[in-house]
Amino acid sequence: MAMTMDSPLEDLDSWQPFSCSISRALEVVGTRAAMLTMREAFYGTRRFDQFVRRVKVTDAVMAARLRELVESGLLERVPYRDPGQRTRYEYVPTQMGTDFFPVLLGLMQWGDRYLQPTGAPVAVIDADGAAVSVEVRGGRGQSLEPDDLRLTVPARK
Amino acid sequence: MAMTMDSPLEDLDSWQPFSCSISRALEVVGTRAAMLTMREAFYGTRRFDQFVRRVKVTDAVMAARLRELVESGLLERVPYRDPGQRTRYEYVPTQMGTDFFPVLLGLMQWGDRYLQPTGAPVAVIDADGAAVSVEVRGGRGQSLEPDDLRLTVPARK
DNA sequence: GTGCTGGCTATAGAAACACAGAGCCAGACA
DNA sequence: TGTCTGGCTCTGTGTTTCTATAGCCAGCAC
Incomplete structure (x- = not known):
């Protein structure tokens, strides 16, 4: 349990x-x-x-x-x-x-938002040319905010 | 351009x-x-x-x-x-x-997969109790693999 | 063979980061 | 008033990560 x-x-x-x-x-x-x-x-x-x-x-x-x-x-x-x-x-x-790339992408996205007053120096896009984003998704594929998350600690062995 | x-x-x-x-x-x-x-x-x-x-x-x-x-x-x-x-x-x-939490979550997920032979010590779940994951999504909300990504360098100022 | 070059190693010193222990200070409580 | 406590700072030491410089080695060119 x-x-x-x-x-x-x-x-x-x-x-x-x-x-x-x-x-x-x-x-x-x-x-x-x-x-x-x-x-x-x-x-x-x-x-x-x-x-x-x-x-x-x-x-x-x-x-x-x-x-x-x-x-x-x-x-x-x-x-x-x-x-x-x-x-x-x-x-x-x-x-x-x-x-490991999603971690780098998350770091880049966060840095773009908060540490780049003049905008992102590199953009990551998909095949359609649309901007790509790193998201947290739940079991039904829905986007989640940090407040929606819970933590579980499995029983120790 | x-x-x-x-x-x-x-x-x-x-x-x-x-x-x-x-x-x-x-x-x-x-x-x-x-x-x-x-x-x-x-x-x-x-x-x-x-x-x-x-x-x-x-x-x-x-x-x-x-x-x-x-x-x-x-x-x-x-x-x-x-x-x-x-x-x-x-x-x-x-x-x-x-x-910044998605970056931590991505790092955790990656570590869980590759550096934890006995399984994840902490699980992050959504309100339904389903496991949560960090994903890269494109403009239409579709999941992307690293191979699907392209990079653009905006014109220098 | 000799020379040259690119990947890699070795050594010494600088800078960043952490540890251990001492000490400071505001303020609650006697 | 004096004592105690928790948050925080300061000093000195050790480890890690970096820079700078020199040197090694395989193998292609000559």
Whole structure:
């Protein structure tokens, strides 16, 4: 059985955040460089030197972040070969990495709204050219506001 | 006029990420403690000592993060008074703070899926008790996958 | 072979962030 | 008046993440 609470959690002191998913996620993508590297992967960046130039970190830092992101499973090292060049590697988002994009999109949308006095520098659109948005949806597909949400803590094992 | 590109961006080298909303957002909520503080606000935590205990940082760090989050506009200092106590302050999410919750929810959902071998420790549900999910929606309200997205860079000023 | 180049590693130092402990201050209560 | 308490600040230390610079290595070009 589960302990169910209203949102916000009524009895906060009876429950401590344990093995929180947000906390675990931040251990993987919690640094600025890691987050911006995933942003670039979202934009379509694939190659080492592109990542270095566009995220504006040193190659040492980018090598470290890319290695971590590959180890964590968000990116995959895929060999490629340009004519006259030796084999090198691209960094391609995995399913796990692709599934992270909504977080980036949510962050972008929130930043566009509150931190961009002169408007969004990049727009994300669908096939029709209409603006895209990140939303919270309930079981029937309906849009939800934060006030509509409740939290449940499953029974501990 | 706008420069429109397929997703992923075709001509990455012709466009540099400038005043990126994600980057700006990370300047405000880019640290682990700030993110977990907003998580707690989402859970319903309001008072200083609760934040300190539940985020598990020192009071010094929490005081600094709360001050920054108030200055940035995500939280608001609201006076309250318990019987027999002097006036103190609660930290209550503003509209800007509430609008940030989908990002936290997206992070939680992603972490639940990929970083929790034994299942999600907390579930977010709607009024019917159905699981809630963060989705990307297009102009007609349809669900979108990352492959369906395109990016547009408005003309520079 | 030699030279060159791109991805990657290594080291040292700077900056940001967190911890631990001490101390300050307003105000409720004796 | 004096004491106690909770929110908050200050100081010093350690860890992490970053920058800057140098160097390594595979392999293509010559």
